[in-house]
Structure formats: C-alpha cells, structure tokens
Amino acid sequence: MKITVLGSGTSSGVPVLGKNSGVNLSLDPKDKRLRSSIYMEGDPPLLIDTGPDFRMQMLAQGINNITHVLLTHSHYDHVGGLDDLRPLCFKNPEGISCYSDEHTHREIIDRFQYFYDTKDYFGKPKLNFLYLPLDKSGNFSEFHIGTNRIQPVKLMHIESRSFYSVGYVFNGKFAYLTDFRWVDPAYIGFVQDLEILMVGAPLPDPHPNHLSIYEAIELIQKLNAQKGYITHLADAKFHQELADEFPENIIPAFDGLMINF
Ligand SMILES: [Zn+2]
Numbered sequence: 001m002k003i004t005v006l007g008s009g010t011s012s013g014v015p016v017l018g019k020n021s022g023v024n025l026s027l028d029p030k031d032k033r034l035r036s037s038i039y040m041e042g043d044p045p046l047l048i049d050t051g052p053d054f055r056m057q058m059l060a061q062g063i064n065n066i067t068h069v070l071l072t073h074s075h076y077d078h079v080g081g082l083d084d085l086r087p088l089c090f091k092n093p094e095g096i097s098c099y100s101d102e103h104t105h106r107e108i109i110d111r112f113q114y115f116y117d118t119k120d121y122f123g124k125p126k127l128n129f130l131y132l133p134l135d136k137s138g139n140f141s142e143f144h145i146g147t148n149r150i151q152p153v154k155l156m157h158i159e160s161r162s163f164y165s166v167g168y169v170f171n172g173k174f175a176y177l178t179d180f181r182w183v184d185p186a187y188i189g190f191v192q193d194l195e196i197l198m199v200g201a202p203l204p205d206p207h208p209n210h211l212s213i214y215e216a217i218e219l220i221q222k223l224n225a226q227k228g229y230i231t232h233l234a235d236a237k238f239h240q241e242l243a244d245e246f247p248e249n250i251i252p253a254f255d256g257l258m259i260n261f
Contacts, residue, residue: 001040001041001042001170001171001173001174001260001261002040002041002258002259002260003038003039003040003041003174003196003198003258003259004038004039004040004041004061004256004257004258004259005037005038005229005231005253005254005255005256005257005258005259006034006037006038006039006047006053006054006057006058006060006061006255007033007034007035007036007037007051007053007057007255008033008034008036008231008232008233008252008253008254008255008257009033009034009035009036009232009233009234009255010033010035010036010077010202010203010232010233010234011035011075011076011077011202012077012234012235013033013034013035013053013077014031014032014033014233014234014235015032015235016234016235019235022235022238023235023236023237023238024235026238028238028239028240029254029255029256030239030240030252030254030255031238031239031254032255033233033235033254033255034051034053034056034057034255035049035051035052035053035077035078035080036049036051036077036078036178036200036231036232037049037050037051037053037054037057037078038176038198039061039063040148040170042146042147042148043146043147043148044067044068044145044146044148045063045065045066045067045068046068046069046070046145046148046170047066047068047069047070048069048070048071048072048168048176049069049070049071049072049078049079050069050071050078050079050080050081050082050084050085051076051077051078051079051080051081052076052077052080052081053081054080054081054082054084054085055081055084057255058084060255060256061256065088065091065092066085066088066096067088067092067096067097068096068097068099068145068146069085069096069097069098069099070098070099070100070150070166070168071098071099071100071104071166072104072165072166072167072168072176072178072179073100073104073157073163073164073165073166073179074100074103074104074107074108074111075179078179079104079108079111082098082108082112082115082125082127083112083125085098085125085127086123086125089125089126089127092126093126094126095126095127095128096126096127096128097128097130097145098127098128098129098130099130099131099132099145100129100130100131100132100166101131101132101140101152101164101166102131103163103164104166105129105131108129115127132152132166139154139186139187140152140153140154140166140187148170148171149170149171149172150168150169150170151168151169151172151190152166152167152168152169153166153167153168153169153175153177153183153184153187153190153191154166154167154183154184154186154187155167155177155178155179155180155182155183155184156180156181156182156183156184157179157180157181157209157210158208158209159181159208159209160208164184165178165179165180167180167183167187167191169190169191169194172194173194173195173196173261174194174195174196174197174198174261175190175191175194175196175197175198175225176198177191177197177198177199177200178198178199178200178231178232179200179209179210179232180200180210180211181208181209181210181211183219188223191223192223192224193223193224193225194223194225194226195225195226195227195261196225196226196227196228196229196259196261197220197223197225197227197228197229198228198229198230198231198253199211199216199219199220199228199229199230199231200216200230200231200232201213201215201216201230201231201232201233202232202233202234202236203234203236204236204237205236210232213230213233213237213242216228216230217230217246217247217250220250221247225249226249227249227250227251227261228249228250228251229250229251229252229253229257229259230242230246230250230251230252230253231253233252233253239252239254
C-alpha cells in the first residue's frame, strides 16, 4: 500500500490567517499544513476527505483522477472542497462515488443543494452518495471498493452534541482516525495491532473535541500499532520539535509525506 498525506493541518490550516509568530512564520515546508486529507494508491485509488484545499493538493501531488471518496464527517475542513470534484465528473461520466454515514450525507444535502437539482444542467456535479453499510445491530460493517477492504470505525468527536466522525481501517493493516476524543468501544478490536495508525490530534493541550498530541501518542501505544503518525496538526509546535520529542515509532505527518508498506 502507498499513502500520500495531502494535508496534515487542523481546521484553519497552518499558517493560520492573522497569526504572525512561531510556526506560522516557519520556512520549513513541513510546517505548511493544508487541511487534512490522504490519498491511497490501490485498485481503485481512494481519497479520504475533500477539504477546502483539495484542488491545490491534487495539483501539488500531480493526481489527475479520483473515482472514490470516503468522508470522515461534515465539518468544512473535511468536505469544503467537494465541489472541486466537478471537473473530474467530466472524466468519469458514471460519476464519483462518495461514501459517508447518513448524518454526514444529510449535512451535505443542506449545504450543497445544487448537487441534488432534479433537473440536469451542464456542469452539474455527478456525485453518487453512498451510505456506509450497517449490520443488523446498526454498527458499521466491512465493505469492499475494488480490491480495498474497508472497515469504518465510529469515533466520538463532539460529545455534547453526540456528533461522531468516521475512521477507516484498510485491509486490516492501516487505520486513519481523525477528529475524535475516543473510539467507540464496539470498534476497538478493528484498530488494535495494526501496522500503521494515523491519528488526528491538533494541539499539545487537552481539547474538548480532539485528542491532544500526547493522548494520541498514548492511544497509538495502547493499541499496539507498529508505527504511528500524528496528523491534523495546529500551529503550536514546529515539525522538527515534534519529531525530536516523539517516540521512535511515531512520526508527525507533513504535507506530501508518502508511506509505503
Ligand atoms: Zn471535525
């Protein structure tokens, strides 16, 4: 498997608009953090999330086509670039498949009503929204996209609103879990003992809706991943600072990072 980190930044991206200090002024390209997203080569290749930087991320990495997208949740920094899939709909007249849970889809309907116009018109995006499959108890079940075996994982993001994000485990080897405080206990078994675990954690300090960077490190260790990556980073620490203080098998993600395994 080969994964490219298209963006490793938190909701504001880094540099943060209006902030002129510290990491925001860094000249290290690893401190430029676009909104979080990854691309996985495979049959077919998969994209996780289309944030507001999606277009520039595709251009930066020279990725010319996408046919399947998995969405984690409806926050703008994860879906704000959905409309930029439109030019790719011309390449894929059968449409682009977008997978999400039902709640995320409902929020997308509210925000992008023109996607659902019953009348066809030139330039209308052809995005086929598909629900993640559920078993008889209402839990996410495993499904396939081509040769990719995918297990969705329920993640508690904003507890006061019972708002969940969805993580994904690929081929029983790699999990991408972002925007959450804790993994729903029903899914813990799917994220244990993996080869690679990528976890979103913006800040060193505790946050009501996210793991802190140190809680994320603890989680990676507790779940016994061989290798961990921390993504969705804010502007609190330089890449090099994080790299120096992290345990040997845990790495701060950065834009353009490629992982082969
Ligand atoms: Zn979020």
